[in-house]
Amino acid sequence: MKIEQIYTGCIAQAAYYIENNGDAALFDPLREVQPYLDRASRDNAKIKYIFETHFHADFVSGHIDLAQKSGGKIVFGPTANPEFEAIIATDNQEFKVGNYTIKAIHTPGHTLESTCYLLIDENGKQHGIITGDTLFIGDVGRPDLAQALTAELTQEKLASYLFDSLRNKIMPLADDLIVYPSHGAGSACGKNMSKETTDTLGNQKKTNYALRADMTKEEFTKELVDGLGLPPAYFPQNVMLNIKGYESLDSIIEKSNIGLSPTEFETIANQGDVLVLDVRHENDFVKAHIPNSIFIGIHGNFAPWVGSLLRDVNQKLLLVTPEGKEEETITRLSRVGFDHVLGYLKDGIEAWQKVGFETDTIESISPEEFSNQFSKNSIVVDARKPIEYEAEHVEDSLNIPLDSINENFQSVPKDKKFFLHCAGGYRSVIMASILKSRGIHNLINVEKGMNGIKQTTVPCTKFVCPSTLK
Known part of the structure; x- marks a missing residue:
């Protein structure tokens, strides 16, 4: 079966692409969708479906932009209620992608609408399962994110749902199925994920603590929530963007990718509700930076740290970037919903120093x-x-x-x-x-x-x- 994992390490996220007989489908795509369009074009294929495993909390998905640009239909699982056009699949509903069959399996627990997609090849053999945040390699999804939508959904209640979904929907499947999760080690959507990004279901039954055959629901719930900690503050905001919709990334880049002179930059920075974000290397930042600016280097786990520390996706930002990294920075900020970049410092910190503006250092x-x-x-x-x-x-x-x-x-x-x-x-x-x-x-x-x-x-x-x- 032709399936490609498209892994983005800085946010530990996996999207998936499949193609057969001129049809293509994407699962959990990122917000920058041109690479997916280019991938389908290389196969002379048309994107037929964009499958979402759930309303993501840790990133803003590219489902809306991709649907508009490709003509593909967005698919969510049962109970999803997006504020845009989408197919709401029923449990066990099947979709055809060429001669492949995609079977939606409703697996509530991480969220109520969480759905896995069973991949069946042209010969009718079950090849793998795209599990979203229901099942990771070495872990399962945290059960506390849906509380952003309603306080009635306690983590204990969702953990109970997840226990039933795993036992009744996932574990009875064949051991040779390949598990394709949405995240790997480093994601805040779980607490014990492996660095490996795929595995067989049979091996996960042997090694994943949450799939122990002799585990009671009470034991599962206790182990799942123990040491979980609070989810990052930006998660609920990303959930709402994925439910309600968002501005296209093209327009975000167009209005944000603006070079500002030091004087223009300083004028905007002094408005009071604007934060200067410096994304250069830490070795450069400690030597000279704009006073009161915040450093989060683009070479590290950039977007998750931005979301976790800046918290409010509506925060207005000015950027100090390495030369040539302006659009990349804007794009990576948009992955976690930070769409309010007002521009960047043209010619960098050197231009700031050249006109005699003050800089600070870190010992x-x-x-x-x-x-x-x-x-x-x-x-x-x-x-x-x-x-x-x-x-x-x-x-x-x-x-x-x-x-x-x-x-x-x-x-x-x-x-x-x-x-x-x-x-x-x-x-x-x-x-x-x-x-x-x-x-x-x-x-x-x-x-x-x-x-x-x-x-x-x-x-x-x-x-x-x-x-x-x-």
């Missing part, structure tokens, strides 16, 4: 310099996730994960110098920029993070493999 030192300055009285803030911190950390350091900085801002030392680090140097600079924008300047960033620190004589706790931690 940043090597791991070796940190080792030389470190003493038993040093204050060290670790910006990594708790599981990373528990595995190994500088003795007596304070763990304030980057994704919690908005809630734990008051926990940051304010009257003494402190050292700030993460794993490799990316997250600590993000946190440093947020702290400096709020008036906290008494920090020193440690370059290369824990990866560098553990090569020095700074005392650290003994390493514990994260897989052994509870």
Whole structure:
């Protein structure tokens, strides 16, 4: 069976493309749809359907733009109620793509409308199943996102639905089926996803904690919600964009991809409700940046960090980008619904400095310099996730994960110098920029993070493999 996984690592998301006998279909496409149109064109195929597994929370899907440009029909599962034209499939409804058959299997739990799509080849053999966020490799979808729509849908109730969907709809299927999930490791839609992005269903029955045959519904619910944490704040906003519709990406790029002179840029930045977002490399940001700007480098997990930390998709943004990365930055922001870019600084930070405008810096030192300055009285803030911190950390350091900085801002030392680090140097600079924008300047960033620190004589706790931690 001809199926192609189109994986986007920066948001750990997988779309799928199938083609047979001149018909093509996409599953869970991203917002930039031209690559899908080009892919179908190479096959001399027409996109017949755009299948959605559910209303996504972590990204804005490309279903509307793709339908308008291709003529394909949007398909959602039972109970979906989008505010645009779409086919609402019934449970077990079949769709033909050439000689292939796509069977919709309603699997509520992650969300009420969540639907998997069974792929049946031209010979009638069941080849695989596109599981969306119902079943991942090593995990299942979190059951708390539908609460954005109604408080009556508790995570316990949705977990109960998910248990039944997995046992009654997915696990009875053949072991040799290929599981094609919508996300891999790094996505916030689950908590224990594998770095692998496909597997056989039979192997998942053996290795996925949520598919244990002897598991009770109560045990499933407890293990599923334990340690889940709050979903990122932008998730409900993305859900609503996927339900209600959105402005086309073409028009977003047209109105946002505007080069501004330093004077124009400063005038807009001083309006009060505009945030300057600097997406260059952290090594460049620490040397010189516009005061009060926020750093989130485009080379890292850019869009998820933007969504998690900036939170409001209606936030007006001005961009400082590497040369030639302006449109890419706008596009990647649009993946998580941040459509209000007002322009970018033409010719970059060099143009800003050339006209004599003020810049700021972040004091940043090597791991070796940190080792030389470190003493038993040093204050060290670790910006990594708790599981990373528990595995190994500088003795007596304070763990304030980057994704919690908005809630734990008051926990940051304010009257003494402190050292700030993460794993490799990316997250600590993000946190440093947020702290400096709020008036906290008494920090020193440690370059290369824990990866560098553990090569020095700074005392650290003994390493514990994260897989052994509870």
